[in-house]
Amino acid sequence: MQTFLKGRRVGYWLSEKKMKKLNFQAFADLCRKRGIEVVQLDLSQPLEEQGPLDVIIHKLTDLILEADQNDSQAVLLVQRVQDYIDAHPETIVLDPLPAIRTLLDRCKSYQLIHRIESCMQARTFDPVFI
Numbered sequence: 001m002q003t004f005l006k007g008r009r010v011g012y013w014l015s016e017k018k019m020k021k022l023n024f025q026a027f028a029d030l031c032r033k034r035g036i037e038v039v040q041l042d043l044s045q046p047l048e049e050q051g052p053l054d055v056i057i058h059k060l061t062d063l064i065l066e067a068d069q070n071d072s073q074a075v076l077l078v079q080r081v082q083d084y085i086d087a088h089p090e091t092i093v094l095d096p097l098p099a100i101r102t103l104l105d106r107c108k109s110y111q112l113i114h115r116i117e118s119c120m121q122a123r124t125f126d127p128v129f130i
Contacts, residue, residue, distance in 0.1 A: 011053040013041045013081075018059045043077040047084035055092045056081070064100055 010031060014024060028038040041050055041058075060081065066074035078097070085093055102108045 008036045009051070009053050010036060010038045010055045010057060011041045011047070011050060012038065012057040013043060014057070014059045043080055047080055048087070051084070051088070053084070053088070053091050055094065056085070057094050060097070061100055061104065064097065065104060068101075068104075 012024070014022070019025065031038045039050065039053075041047060041056070043063075047053070058081070060078060063074050063078055067078040082097060085091060085097070102112060
């Protein structure tokens with residue numbers, strides 16, 4: 001089976017709870033059996049030193065919310081991830097940070113739903129935004 005990964009390296013940042021919920025250890029074991037290195041990222045350190053990374057898997061939602069509320073530590077950690085992504089556009093990111101910010105902003109989410117609705121010629125329904 002061929003893989004799209006050049007260096008075959010996946011970095012991840014997930015809480016223990018999320019790792020258990022996703023059964024991430026089984027995923028990591030499967031990757032390793034196929035020659036794909038899976039490394040846990042330390043956001044307190046520059047990602048450049050932890051790379052190169054072909055893929056980044058993360059659950060930064062809570063950290064992004066804290067950063068958006070001007071928590072200086074969260075801002076620094078999220079910026080580290082963004083800096084790496086900006087410097088390495090070839091790296092695949094699950095999920096892209098701008099997409100997460102859109103979903104975290106209820107108004108933007110509703111605007112997106114309405115644009116999709118109009119493209120689908122009103123074949124869907126969503127509740128009125130309050």
